[in-house]
Amino acid sequence: MKLLKKLALGSAFAFAMLTSQAYAADTVKIGLVVKSLGNGFFEAANKGAQEAAKELGDVEVIYTGPTSTTAEGQIEVINALIAQNVNAIAISANDPDAVIPALKKAMARGIKVISWDSAVAKDGRIMHLNPSSNELIGKMCLQLAADHLKDGKGDFAILSATTTSTNQNTWIEEMKKQLPNFPGLNLVTTVYGDDLSDKSYREAQGLLTSQPNVKVIVAPTTVGVLAASQAVADAKKIGDVYVTGLGLPSEMAGAIKSGATKEFAIWNPIDLGYSATQIAYRLVKGETDGAPGSEIAAGRMGKIKVGDNGEAAMADPFVYDAKNIDQFSKIF
Amino acid sequence: MSAIPEKRLIPDRLGTSATRLFGSWEALLFAVAVLIFIANSLASPYFLNAWNLSDATFNFTEKAMVAFAMALLIISGEIDLSVAAIIALASTAMGAAAQAGIGTPGLVAIGIGVGVGCGVVNGILVAGLRLPSIVVTIGTMSLFRGIAYIVLGDKAYGGYPASFAYFGQGYVFWVFSFEFVLFAVLAILFAVLLHATNFGRRVHAIGNNEFAARFSGIRVERIKFTLFLLTGLMSGIAAVCLTSRLGSTRPSIAQGWELEIVTMVVLGGVSILGGAGTIGGVVIAAFVMGLVTFGLGLLNVPGIVMSIFIGLLLIVTITLPVIIRQFRHRKPA
Numbered sequence: 001m002k003l004l005k006k007l008a009l010g011s012a013f014a015f016a017m018l019t020s021q022a023y024a025a026d027t028v029k030i031g032l033v034v035k036s037l038g039n040g041f042f043e044a045a046n047k048g049a050q051e052a053a054k055e056l057g058d059v060e061v062i063y064t065g066p067t068s069t070t071a072e073g074q075i076e077v078i079n080a081l082i083a084q085n086v087n088a089i090a091i092s093a094n095d096p097d098a099v100i101p102a103l104k105k106a107m108a109r110g111i112k113v114i115s116w117d118s119a120v121a122k123d124g125r126i127m128h129l130n131p132s133s134n135e136l137i138g139k140m141c142l143q144l145a146a147d148h149l150k151d152g153k154g155d156f157a158i159l160s161a162t163t164t165s166t167n168q169n170t171w172i173e174e175m176k177k178q179l180p181n182f183p184g185l186n187l188v189t190t191v192y193g194d195d196l197s198d199k200s201y202r203e204a205q206g207l208l209t210s211q212p213n214v215k216v217i218v219a220p221t222t223v224g225v226l227a228a229s230q231a232v233a234d235a236k237k238i239g240d241v242y243v244t245g246l247g248l249p250s251e252m253a254g255a256i257k258s259g260a261t262k263e264f265a266i267w268n269p270i271d272l273g274y275s276a277t278q279i280a281y282r283l284v285k286g287e288t289d290g291a292p293g294s295e296i297a298a299g300r301m302g303k304i305k306v307g308d309n310g311e312a313a314m315a316d317p318f319v320y321d322a323k324n325i326d327q328f329s330k331i332f
Numbered sequence: 333m334s335a336i337p338e339k340r341l342i343p344d345r346l347g348t349s350a351t352r353l354f355g356s357w358e359a360l361l362f363a364v365a366v367l368i369f370i371a372n373s374l375a376s377p378y379f380l381n382a383w384n385l386s387d388a389t390f391n392f393t394e395k396a397m398v399a400f401a402m403a404l405l406i407i408s409g410e411i412d413l414s415v416a417a418i419i420a421l422a423s424t425a426m427g428a429a430a431q432a433g434i435g436t437p438g439l440v441a442i443g444i445g446v447g448v449g450c451g452v453v454n455g456i457l458v459a460g461l462r463l464p465s466i467v468v469t470i471g472t473m474s475l476f477r478g479i480a481y482i483v484l485g486d487k488a489y490g491g492y493p494a495s496f497a498y499f500g501q502g503y504v505f506w507v508f509s510f511e512f513v514l515f516a517v518l519a520i521l522f523a524v525l526l527h528a529t530n531f532g533r534r535v536h537a538i539g540n541n542e543f544a545a546r547f548s549g550i551r552v553e554r555i556k557f558t559l560f561l562l563t564g565l566m567s568g569i570a571a572v573c574l575t576s577r578l579g580s581t582r583p584s585i586a587q588g589w590e591l592e593i594v595t596m597v598v599l600g601g602v603s604i605l606g607g608a609g610t611i612g613g614v615v616i617a618a619f620v621m622g623l624v625t626f627g628l629g630l631l632n633v634p635g636i637v638m639s640i641f642i643g644l645l646l647i648v649t650i651t652l653p654v655i656i657r658q659f660r661h662r663k664p665a
Contacts, residue, residue, distance in 0.1 A: 067635035080629030
């Protein structure tokens with residue numbers, strides 16, 4: 001009796017695990033490791049990766065990641081991928097340092113390792129794919145401002161995060177540097193909402209009253225752009241003053257609908273997953289070594305250039321407007 | 333239903349005769365481990381590879397080290413939910429020390445020392461002030477990890493000396509990692525401690541009936557204090573191994589491990605109500621959990637499905653002996 005029960009239990013386990021898989025010998029296997037499963041942003045990246053796999057033909061993308069955003073969980077996943085002899089690992093890291101020993105082991109066994117979205121420190125990868133670059137983000141913000149003004153001419157103001165936030169300061173610096181390329185644009189002032197909803201809202205309100213000439217508020221922060229849209233809507237200045245900048249589609253869908261903003265930008269996770277897969281494939285095929293200075297063909301995303309520190313910028317931030325907001329607001 | 337059982341059935345004990353019970357429990361668990369091993373080798377062509385299996389042991393060695401001490405604690409009728417937080421605090425202390433330029437022996441001493449210190453805090457609160465351990469250690473869980481978060485915030489400590497990497501990444505012999513050898517040595521030490529010493533008998537006695545144990549002259553508080561200290565010590569050792577393996581420290585290190593460790597102990601046949609359990613069972617449970625997560629990982633099964641699988645495994649292995657026994661008792665003699 002006891003034996004029978006044991007056998008029954010055992011065969012149940014065996015059945016659960018016996019999902020036979022056939023592997024084609026020359027398929028390039030790419031492990032797409034994300035911070036955690038069940039996150040819309042990464043599901044979208046996987047969509048792009050699958051698109052690239054289909055386009056390239058001989059690629060199998062293994063979309064995987066831990067349940068919670070821990071480095072320990074990612075290391076277990078990396079070990080499992082090493083054991084399967086994958087050809088490449090493309091990872092968005094939960095910790096830039098803790099995954100390095102595991103990734104070094106992968107590289108020692110001939111696996112091409114790149115990071116994307118959230119970087120791994122230099123020692124643990126061949127190259128890192130940033131969704132965009134500071135220069136491109138600065139340019140995009142100016143372009144968005146010009147698009148909202150008649151003939152691209154008029155006054156605009158910047159609503160930033162804190163005075164000490166590195167990202168925002170770099171982007172504002174880039175905007176100022178590139179301003180001469182947009183002769184119609186006139187930057188009136190920069191205010192700081194500290195990335196707090198209420199403070200950003202008040203700063204935007206202040207702009208509306210003290211700077212009546214300002215027709216566009218550019219907020220290169222997801223908190224600021226949302227708060228400013230709300231302030232414009234509440235002041236009943238929709239159509240008179242526009243808000244644009246970097247925002248999340250799910251949060252900005254309302255602002256697009258109300259007309260407080262016509263368009264805004266942020267990176268596109270689908271393109272990011274697509275490009276990471278393309279780059280990993282080229283590295284496996286030996287078409288490039290991914291060293292600084294090299295250019296990697298990435299399908300429909302064109303050529304991606306690897307810069308200093310082995311970091312590459314994918315493309316301009318992706319522009320979201322009334323036409324595509326419904327599709328993307330469901331994703332992230 | 334007609335016959336009245338000769339002995340009254342106590343549902344919190346898993347059998348009527350202790351020896352038979354443990355024999356069958358471990359046999360069952362061992363059979364499960366073997367079957368999982370066979371199923372894994374059939375399901376994935378990559379499973380039967382010495383290096384891959386060696387990599388797989390890292391999934392459980394650190395947790396199992398803590399699970400040994402936790403098993404003793406649970407057998408004595410107490411629990412320590414702060415173990416993962418102790419690991420985080422010990423790792424943070426080692427990180428700070430590494431920044432200050434302290435060498436490998438010093439770092440190991442600090443990691444283990446902080447672990448012991450945390451164990452002493454738990455021990456004083458539970459054994460000294462006689463507070464319920466589940467409440468105390470939920471408190472110290474937040475306290476220890478809270479300190480790690482205050483010190484580190486969203487930053488990380490790195491820059492450990494190269495020789496420090498040996499504990500989590502080094503190999504003693506062929507595919508046998510330092511961690512795995514340490515796991516095996518500790519398993520033997522704890523098995524001897526629990527099953528072949530007076531101390532071990534006393535731990536069992538306290539868990540079965542603390543009142544009777546006290547009247548038998550057992551110094552219950554002293555033993556409980558020692559057990560908390562031991563759990564802290566093992567958490568400190570696990571912190572050394574984990575920190576060395578990751579090569580960096582963040583305050584979120586080992587997040588959620590306390591429940592995985594308790595699961596390992598309970599899956600190993602240790603009664604959550606105290607009084608019963610073996611180290612052998614915990615060792616097999618560690619292998620079962622490690623093999624399942626690695627095997628499913630090879631098949632790229634998402635982590636959440638693995639959690640479901642471990643949960644089912646736990647429920648099945650706990651309920652099956654109870655069901656079998658009830659089935660037997662119902663049969664007319």
